[in-house]
Amino acid sequence: MPHPTDERLLALLRENARASVTELARALHVSRSTVQNRLARLEQTGVIQGYRVALGGDYLAGQVEAHVSIKVVQKLTERTYLALERIREVSQLFSVSGEYDLIAIVQASSLEALSQVLDAIGNLEGVERTNSAVVLETRFRR
Numbered sequence: 001m002p003h004p005t006d007e008r009l010l011a012l013l014r015e016n017a018r019a020s021v022t023e024l025a026r027a028l029h030v031s032r033s034t035v036q037n038r039l040a041r042l043e044q045t046g047v048i049q050g051y052r053v054a055l056g057g058d059y060l061a062g063q064v065e066a067h068v069s070i071k072v073v074q075k076l077t078e079r080t081y082l083a084l085e086r087i088r089e090v091s092q093l094f095s096v097s098g099e100y101d102l103i104a105i106v107q108a109s110s111l112e113a114l115s116q117v118l119d120a121i122g123n124l125e126g127v128e129r130t131n132s133a134v135v136l137e138t139r140f141r142r
Helices: 004-015 021-028 032-044 057-061 074-085 111-122
Strands: 064-072 090-095 102-108 127-134
Touching: 004 021, 004 032, 021 032, 064 074, 064 111, 074 090, 074 102, 102 111, 111 127
Parallel strands: none
Antiparallel strands: 064 102, 064 127, 090 102
16 A cells, blocks of 8 residues: 555556645655655556546547447457457547446547447447446546
């Protein structure tokens, strides 16, 4: 279990992964070297696997998102995973319990583009059926 300082550091990085070591040290009331050492350890142990861009503002407002539940033919599961990974509009893929096997988060530039991606997913070898829910409004995102 991470140290409380590491937990606070991770929370700060979730808010702004581009924060400087100096800013992080000031917020945590520790030295810069302490922050550098903790970051290095969190990266080496795999707690931090990378730093990503969080899209926002006008760009996200122009995107259409859908959550796609996918039922997979069990013998073709791995092939289906790989095919979904190659679709750039699929931003996340989750294995889930229940009636469906996967949930894909799909982001596209328009409803027309989203429709094309949903058709492509439904036509993949190994996809038995899908059920899509278009996101109408994002209340918050962490």
